[in-house]
Amino acid sequence: MLDMSDARKLVEIRGLKMHFPIFSGLLRRQSGAVKAVDDVSFTIYEGETLGLVGESGCGKSTCGRAVLRLYDVTEGSIRIDGVEIAQADPAQLRGLRPTMQMVFQDPQASLNPRMTLASIIGEPLDEHTKLGKAEKLNRVYELMDAVGLNRAFAHRYPHEFSGGQRQRIGIARALALQPKFIVCDEPIAALDVSIQAQVVNLLEKLQDEFGLTYLFISHDLSMVRHIADRVAVMYLGKIVETAPREALYAAPAHPYTRALLSAVPEPDPRREARKDRIILKGDVPSPANPPKGCNFCTRCPEVMEICREAEPDTFEVTPGQFVACHLYAQTNSEQTAGQAAATEAHKSIQQGD
């Protein structure tokens, strides 16, 4: 973790904004925008896994898709492997596609029902290579071996497979072009718990084997703790906290992160009974009309005057741990005190971890 600064930055996102316009009225004029992703910045180093967590609708999937330019981003810079792609045109993007791929949430919906497995996995090869028929089939077989699919299934249709197998097909397809960076958009959310572990282990195995870099989007905090090296927490289109895994789970700094972590179920019932959860009140505001000041000010248990007026800056509270919160904007002594209190509060929540 400490040598992270020496590692090469593979993905660098600066000020990424993805706004979807809202049209209304008789003339269909643009009356506003859903700020699904609003000024997000993060970095992913080569070979690491960045977990992106947040509740439903906070913009994490949109963020993942925007990073791969499945959308035309509103603003900001996306550098992948040293190439700026935020405003790249389709022809330029096409050439860059092999570097970056995606594993989708719903394995059923991400496979064309009319294509056999071999044609699904082989399709990226048609697009970007000039392999002969036999060579292509060989490559498909290699990929199927890599993700643990029986070669005899190569000419079946997706509906003949189980959910876990379909997700393996999706992973094999993403691997076909030997990418460096893969966005995993909730790859386990649609799977049975028993299958989730298999798929996550497969993803980890492939990471070691091919030196992959992941952006792992999930709402499953325990799974992210298992797979991610660093974690970014998103709330209403903004990243509120980025930290190395241990630091984040041991001492979450942002009030939202604390609330999120306190919601993780505890397997031991005695400890579960003693655990005091931070229950957030109210609903997430609409991303079309976010509150003034800090996005979290409507629900924050530690809200202050300033939170309703100004957007917080980002502070590095411990090395590698960045928080966007006014709690840490005070003088140095107060800051450490506040942090100690936070750590204290959290220890009582997650004792024994």
Add this chain to the structure above:
Amino acid sequence: MTTETSEGLRAWLLTETPHSRWQARMGSFYQGWLTLRGNPMAMFGIAILVLLLLLAAFAPLIAPHDPFAQDLSNRLKPLGTAGHMLGTDSLGRDILSRLIHGSRITLYIVALVALIAPIAGLLVGTVSGYLGGWVDLVLMRVTDIFLAFPRLVLALAFVAALGAGIENAVLAISLTAWPPYARIARAETLTIRNSDYISAVRLQGAGPLRIITKHIWPLCISSLIVRVTLDMAGIILAAAGLGFLGLGAQPPSPEWGAMISEGRRFILDHWWVATMPGLAIFTVSLAFNLLGDGLRDVLDPKDGSQ
């Protein structure tokens, strides 16, 4: 020996582990056929249509008389007359022979319209649905304009402008038949274009052309096929209607609609002259409808896996 090979073929088609893409495709066709075979009404429709195809293919061999040979001394003979099973018309021509030859014209019109209209509709609908924006707006408003006319009236106007004849009737019917296909194809495209597998294909760097032709078309085709088979009856009726109004096939060609039109003058005293071609139109339309219903059960993608 033959049972052995047919068993082998069956096993090859139903195998769990196909060895090639072609085998997998054939296998899924066979699965569809098995489902269709379980539907007696659809099989009845297929039987009628196969019979019609055979009649049309071997018309000169099967027809007892020349459909154009007039025999004025034998005009308007009733059903069951020796040598003229279905009687004769006002010029003494054998109605059965004319019906058999007329099946060729009917099939010709149906086949051409069934090719032209869905393909035109598919093109317009998928392009409109996938590209969206102004393209969508313009193409869909054009479609709306076509849909705003009663079908036969619009076809009449086209034929009147183009001139009477079978080819022009085909063109006119196609021109009026494509908008519903465009609507269906557009609706399908709208759901398909936002699906994850299209995102996956876009991530591979495929452009709109490749996505439309390789991914959206194959997925739209099954619902279009169902719609075409259900539309066949309408096409036959439209063709017959044009023939009846004297704007389709021209006399003496034995087109069924034109035959009804000729028989209309005698409908009270010599009912069979108009009724026999009417029955033929009815039977074939019914057969297409039955087949269409059966096909929908097999092909409808909304049913999920077969």
